[in-house]
Amino acid sequence: MIRDITLGQFYPGNSWIHRLDARIKIIWTFVYIISLFLIQSFWGYIPVLVTLGLIIGVSGVPLKFILKGLKPIFLIIVFTFTVNMFMTKGTPLIEIGFLTITEEGLYNAAFMGTRLVLLIIGSSLLTLVTKPINLTDGIEKLLSPWQKLGLPAHELAMMMTIALRFIPTLLEETDKIMKAQMARGADFESGNILNRAKSLIPLLVPLFISAFRIAQDLAMAMEARCYRGGSHRTRMNGMKLKKKDGAAVILMLLYLAVVISQAQGLFGRFI
C-alpha cells in the first residue's frame, strides 16, 4: 500500500548513532564530505572506510539497505568512471579507436568513483539514522544564528515539517484520484509521451485543488492555535547536548586530524 512508503529513507532503530543530537550528525556529515575532498591517494581512504564501517556497524543499518540507496545514482557513477577513464592524459594502456585508456586514467577513474560512492553512502547515512523531524529541528537550530542576517531559518524548518506531515496524505490522495479516474475509463499507462502527459491532467488538476484546500485549512488551523511565526515560540523538546554528543565531537576531530595528516603526507610516511 502507498501509505507504507518510508520517508527520507529513515531506518528505525535505537542505536547510539540514532540517539545522537541531529545537529552533531549534520556537522559530522559535512566534515565527512569535506574530508573526502582532502584525500589525495588511495591510502587516504583507509581511515574513511574504517570510520564508515564502524558507524554502519554501530547503527545497525544493514549494508544491503545502504547499498540499495546507490541504485538510483548508478548511472552517474558509471558516467564519472568513464569520463575519468578516457579523458585523462598519460601512459597509454589500451587503445579503442580514437579512445585511449591510460594508466593514470584508470587510476583516476577508480579514485573518483570511490570518492563518489563514499560521498553518497556517507550522506545517505545521515537520513538513515536521523528521524526526518529531528533533522528539520537540527537544521533550524544550526541555521538560527544566521536568522539575524535575514535567513528564514524557522520558516524553512516549518515548511519541511509540514511537507513531511503532508507527503503521505498527498500520496494517498493521488492514489484515490487515480483510481477514481480509472473507474471513469482514464488510461494512465498506454500511448505515446504526449498522450500520457495529457492523460495526467485529470489527475493533476484535482491534486492541485486538494493541495490548495489543505493549505487553506491548515493555515486556518495554525492561526487558531496561535501560530505567529518563530519569534514567541518555545519548543517541547529543546535540543540539549548530552555526553555522548561530546564524545561524537571528539571522535569527529580525531577523524579530521587523521585525514588531514594523511593529506599532508604525514600519514603516508608511516606506512
Next chain:
Amino acid sequence: MQIEVKNLTHIYSEGMPYETVALTDISFEIDKGEFVGIIGHTGSGKSTLIQHLNGLIKPKSGSILIDGVDITGKDVKMRDIRRQIGLVFQYPEYQLFEETVHKDVAFGPLNLGLTQEEADNRVVEAIRLVGLSYDEIADRSPFELSGGQKRRVAIAGVIAMKPQILILDEPTAGLDPKAHGDILQMIERIHEVQQNSIILVSHNMGDIAKLADKVLVMDRGKLALTGTPAEVFRQSDLLESLGLGLPPATFMMRVLESKGIQVSTDILTIEGAEEELYRILTRGKN
C-alpha cells in the same frame, strides 16, 4: 444472476513483513436490478471488495463473473468492465477537473470510445437524472458549484457511462441533512430510470434498511452475514459484536420489546415504527 463472486481472496503487500489479508473467501451473488447494501466497520474490507468489482484491484484467488464472464481473466479489457460497472468513490467531487460541467461529465463516455455526439446526449441525460438543470450549469465551472451540486455532477460523470451495475461508496458522507436526503432520492431515481443494479456502501443503517433488497455485512475481510434487511437487522447481537448499529426504528422496537412491550421487531423504517406505535398506543381506545 448478474454478478457472481466466488471465493474471492485478496492479500495486501504479500510477502512483505506488513502483509495483511484484506479479503478472505468472499462469495455472493447479485441479481439483475437488485439493490444491495454493504455495511461494515471501517477497515472491514468494503472498499477493497468494491474496487475488485471494478477491476481496480486483481484478486489473489477466486473469480468475479459478470453475466457469466470472469473479469479477473487476463484477456478481459478494462474498458469492457467499466462499461458494465460504474464506481462512485467517497467524496467524488474531489475528482472533478474539467473547465465546464459538460466536459467533466463527458470524460467517462468519451473514454469508453463513444462519439462526441453520443457522449453529449448522455451528458444531457445524466445531468437531468441527478436532478440538476442542464441549461443552467452545463457551461459553468464545476468548481463554482455548491458542495451538494458538485457531488451530483461527479455522480453524473459515472452514470453517463450507463453502467448496468452502479456502486456508490458512502455517497452522502459529509453532507447536510437536506443534501443527504436529496442524494438518496436521486439514487432511487437512477435505479428506476436506468433499471440497473445498485450497490450502496453506507454507515447509515436507516438508509440501508429503507433502500436495500439485500444486505451484505463485512467484518475483518469476511462476509459475516447476508440476507434481506429484515433478516440481517434481526441479528442485533451479532451486529453489535461487529461494532455495527441498528436502524433507529428497529433499535427502538428492540428496546420496547426488552421492556416487556409486545411490538414487532421486524420494523425497519420510521413509517413502520409510526404504524406500530399508533397501533399499540391507540389499542386501548378501540
Next chain:
Amino acid sequence: MNNMIRIDDLVFEYKREDQLEPVHAVNHVSLEIERGSFTAIIGKNGSGKSTLAKNINALLLPSSGAVYVKGFNTADEDKLWDIRQTAGMVFQNPDNQLVSSIVEDDVAFGPENLGVEPEEIRKRVDDSLYSVNMYEERKKAPHLLSGGQKQRIAIAGVIAMHPECIILDEPTAMLDPHGRNEVMEIIHTLHREGITILLITHFMEEAAKADRVIIMDEGKVVLDGTPAEVFGHAEEIKALSLDVPFAVDLVYRLRKRGVKIPESIISTEEMVDYIVCKLK
C-alpha cells in the same frame, strides 16, 4: 460576568465575484453563551454557522457589531492571542489541521506558540493525550491513525492550550459512527470538566444531548432554547429542510394522527419510557 461569549448584533458580509450586493453570511445575530454551557448550533450548509464560529475565534472579524470572548473584544488586536487561547477551535477535516508528523509534537504546537516552558509543555501534552485516550499513540504518525483518532489528537492540541471554551466546527462530519462516538464522548467529558462547548453539527442526535440548541438559517438565529423547546417545533425545523432526531420525528407523525404524546420527547430512551409508563 457569567458569559463566556457575547455576540452583539454581529453582521459579517463578504463580496462574491458573481454578485454585486455583498452576501450577509451572518445577519444581525446577538447571542450570549454562558460559561460552562454546552450549546449546539445547527443549520444547513451556508446558514452562517461556520462563519459565526470563525468570528468567535477572531479568524474573521465583524463587518459590524462586536464579539466578546471573556470580555475581550475580538477586534482588539492586542488581545488576539488571549482570545484564541481562551476559545480553542477544532475543524471538520481531521487530516488538514494536524501540523506535525508525530502525534505528540502536534499536540505541543499550540503551547509552543504560546511560549510555554518546555517542562510545562511536556506535562500538558501528556495530560491532554491522556484525556483523549491517545497517550499510547503519542509517537505515531497521524496519517496512520483513523479519522476519529486524528480528530481526538486535534482536540488534544486545543486542550493543551488550556482553553476555557472549545468551538467545534462539524468535528464528526467526516467520521464513521465509531469515530463519531469516540469524539462525542470526549466532548461530553470535557464539558463535565467545566469547559464551555460550542458544537456545530449536522447530526440532530448530537444536538439533542446539548444544554441548548440554536438553529440558524440564512445568517439569522431562528430557534434558540433547550433541545426539548427547540425540537418541539418539528414542523418549522423540517420546513428549513433540516432533520429532527428520530424520536422527535416519530412524535410529530403520531401527534399529526391524533395520538396524545408530549412534544417534549426528544430521545429514543424518553420515548420508550413514555410508552412503557403509558401501557403498564
